[in-house]
Amino acid sequence: MKQTGDLNLVKKINKSIVLEHIKDNAPVSRAKIAELTGLTKATVSTLVNELIESRMVYEIGTGASSGGRKPMMLLFNQAAGYAVGVDLGVSQISAVLTDLKGEIIEEYQTAHNNESIDSVISKLIACIRETIQRAPDSPYGVVGIGIGIPGISDDQGNVLFAPNLGWQDVPLQQRVEQEFEIPVVIDNEANAGAVGEKQFGSGKNVSHLIYVSISSGIGTGVIIKEELYRGVSGFSGEMGHLSIELNGRACRCGNVGCWELYASEQALVDEARKQWNDPSVDLKSLAQRASNGEQGAIELIQQTGRYLGIGLVNVINCFNPELIIIGGSIVSAKEWLLPPILSMMKQRSLPFPRAQLSIVFTELEGRSTLLGAASFAISRFFASTKVIVE
Ligand SMILES: [Zn+2]
Known part of the structure; x- marks a missing residue:
């Protein structure tokens, strides 16, 4: 039994490696992926077919041939799902809807006057709901929500300390996950901003x-x-x-x-x-x-x-x-x-x-944190390789 488990794990890992290569190098052929990853052509072919079936990848036209039949090129389906990135500020909440490559599809903003923790959270939830409602139809829907906060949070997404909001020990991830039943990632707004700048700025x-x-x-x-x-x-x-x-x-x-x-x-x-x-x-x-x-x-x-x-x-x-x-x-x-x-x-x-x-x-015109927060949600989605396999 153990060996079967290990083989499944290896397959999941290989599949996410293949997907990663398609995301980074598209348009790319199966042969090129085999060459880049060191996997056999047969393995790549099987995994690519599964990725096409799960609508993460699609084929387009034909590429240049190095002799013989021209290969079909593979593209990452960045519209297979969407992510929400949120910037929770001390007087404003901004949100973006991005595709799985982090390209912004929709934007939404709302002001808050920081009356109480509950009032801010209900504005935040309304803002996220509005953004999710704007998502186009897709195979995976909205796969995650990333929220940049002006403070410190722990691994469970509790806001431990956000002095300029006046927050201490607020279980923000839990509150938002309960509401939407979608994975939520909480991180400091400047951490998100740094990642946004690294990827897009x-x-x-x-x-x-x-x-x-x-x-x-x-x-x-x-x-x-x-x-x-x-x-x-x-x-x-x-x-x-x-x-x-x-x-x-x-x-x-x-x-x-x-x-x-x-x-x-x-x-x-x-x-x-x-x-x-x-x-x-x-x-x-x-x-x-x-x-x-x-x-x-x-x-x-x-x-x-x-x-x-x-x-x-x-x-x-x-x-x-x-x-x-x-x-x-x-x-x-x-x-x-x-x-x-x-x-x-x-x-x-x-x-x-x-x-x-x-x-x-x-x-990035005020979007560094938003893009980084969406990127955290997307990374979390791809890190859970089982969504791709099952
Ligand atoms: Zn200080």
Whole structure:
């Protein structure tokens, strides 16, 4: 009996290897897959036929022949199913529906005022439901939901701590899975953002990158050697809580002087409200004033840029990344932020890790986390190889 079990497992593994090759190399022939994988042509042929039957793969036209009969080419059926990616922000919930290659099919957004945990979760569920309802018919339907959260979660998808939402120990994965009976993956929004940038954004051809998400707080996602770095228990990347002031402001994390209290959108807006004695100021109006040439607004943003630069110096000296991508809502002030960031880096970071470094702002227009979250859901679907076999 044991041997049969092992053979089934080997078959499942081989089938997912074949599928992986078709996803990465399509259009590709059976012969080429055999050559790339080292599996026999007969094995590849059997597995491909099963993949065609399960509608994960389809045949198209004929490819170039190296002599003899021209081969049928295989394509991955990216419309075999769909995934939902969600970005749970402190005042807004965004969602996308993607196909199995992560291409966006639909988008949906809704605001929330963070009245209570239950009110946010019911808005979140309504947002996901709206997105799922827009999915076209497909063999596998919606295969998973990925949610990026502004905080720390554990392996079971409990939100342990999300200070800017005011959440502690919220069983979010369980709540959403109960509602939809679809697998749910919860992860930090900056981790998701880093993966989104790696797969679809400026990080595509980069092995070592750090994504810095700057909105009401600061989160970071670290990719080392192509992989998201999570640390021993999944809590790495909390660089918003780097201490940068000895006797600094008190942070909701329990420490004082944390980077995000000086360099986040919230810090910038709070400072402007205080200086101008005007509680209606927001990032949009600040950026508008700056683009009208108002010196006071420009100086406030530049000050935030200098604080951003100081934190980034620490990041650069620690990690020696090839690329730092800045995302989050702060991007709307990028033209005034970049010069002070670069000048702080030049003044303060070690010259060696700086030499091969590029700093860019995201080009994914607020979708880094959404794409990464959908990608987590898709990866989880393919990791459960039994869905492909059975
Ligand atoms: Zn803190």
